[in-house]
Amino acid sequence: LSACGSSKSGGSGAEGDTIVVGYSQLGAESGWRTANTEDIKKHLTAENGFDLTFVDAQQKQENQIKALRDFISQDVDIVAFSPVVETGWDDVLQELKDAEIPVILVDRSVDTTVEDPYVAHIGSDMAAEGKMAGEWVQENFPNAKIFELQGTMGSGPQVDREAAFDAIMGDNVIGKATGNFTRAEGKTAMEAALQAYPDMDLVFSHNDDMGLGAIEAIEAAGKKPGTDIAIVTVDGVKDGLQALVDKKFNYVVECNPIFGEQLGELMKKVVAGEEVEKNTVVEDKTFDQTITQEEVDARPY
Numbered sequence: 001l002s003a004c005g006s007s008k009s010g011g012s013g014a015e016g017d018t019i020v021v022g023y024s025q026l027g028a029e030s031g032w033r034t035a036n037t038e039d040i041k042k043h044l045t046a047e048n049g050f051d052l053t054f055v056d057a058q059q060k061q062e063n064q065i066k067a068l069r070d071f072i073s074q075d076v077d078i079v080a081f082s083p084v085v086e087t088g089w090d091d092v093l094q095e096l097k098d099a100e101i102p103v104i105l106v107d108r109s110v111d112t113t114v115e116d117p118y119v120a121h122i123g124s125d126m127a128a129e130g131k132m133a134g135e136w137v138q139e140n141f142p143n144a145k146i147f148e149l150q151g152t153m154g155s156g157p158q159v160d161r162e163a164a165f166d167a168i169m170g171d172n173v174i175g176k177a178t179g180n181f182t183r184a185e186g187k188t189a190m191e192a193a194l195q196a197y198p199d200m201d202l203v204f205s206h207n208d209d210m211g212l213g214a215i216e217a218i219e220a221a222g223k224k225p226g227t228d229i230a231i232v233t234v235d236g237v238k239d240g241l242q243a244l245v246d247k248k249f250n251y252v253v254e255c256n257p258i259f260g261e262q263l264g265e266l267m268k269k270v271v272a273g274e275e276v277e278k279n280t281v282v283e284d285k286t287f288d289q290t291i292t293q294e295e296v297d298a299r300p301y
């Protein structure tokens with residue numbers, strides 16, 4: 001499906017005009033998010049024709065909504081945001097639509113009643129990531145007793161990765177808890193899980209950072225991560241792939257945060273009123289313990 005471009009009258013968009021962008025980033029909670037932010041800022045630069053206002057919401061939805069409303073009052077040419085959770089955006093999405101400011105949804109998803117709430121989405125297929133993780137576990141640890149470390153509750157990646165993974169391995173999941181996509185909260189959730197589920201022998205973590213926290217908790221409990229308790233994660237940031245080389249992770253599904261250039265091109269087309277793809281899916285691959293130190297060292301993030 002392709003969507004028509006910006007309907008904003010009088011906005012810039014003629015070749016060479018600077019595009020005024022309002023960007024609401026959800027936070028700086030993980031290595032993935034940091035890499036994503038760095039890449040966006042690397043491409044949405046003045047020399048590339050952008051005037052970028054980039055606001056970090058510290059993982060709070062009310063901060064994102066405030067930033068989006070500020071962008072409306074600043075009458076920016078285009079807005080992009082990565083919603084911390086899927087719901088609660090109806091009012092501000094309607095206000096953006098009424099202001100005729102085109103919206104690009106980045107990375108995460110929204111669940112809204114607003115008609116046609118955004119011009120385009122760019123990001124990974126989170127369900128595919130959960131499916132790849134589930135298929136690998138089914139193949140390699142079919143009888144595992146699985147504990148699931150959930151991302152931020154109600155976020156697209158938590159909902160989609162969990163549903164797809166559980167569709168394959170749900171009968172083996174003995175417990176779940178959220179670590180909110182952060183290393184510290186992943187460690188805390190894992191400490192409690194090790195007490196509650198002493199017979200777990202595999203963790204499916206919705207991102208690397210919580211998996212790295214789980215490693216700390218497992219080692220503190222005198223067990224070997226990757227051996228006594230296998231760990232399967234999503235993201236593929238450098239620290240996660242290092243854990244794979246160190247045999248503390250067993251399988252990592254990539255979620256590629258590097259799409260700042262594609263995002264910039266998409267914005268230029270939207271502001272110029274060109275037709276754009278409704279959904280640009282960022283390609284993800286997978287990594288297992290055959291990965292080499294040289295490959296990890298060569299990773300860009």
Ligand code: GZL
Pocket residue numbers: 029030031032033107108123124157181206207208209234235255
């Ligand atoms: C996925 C992204 C998730 C990452 C986490 O695209 O939204 O949010 O998997 C990050 O590391 O916190």
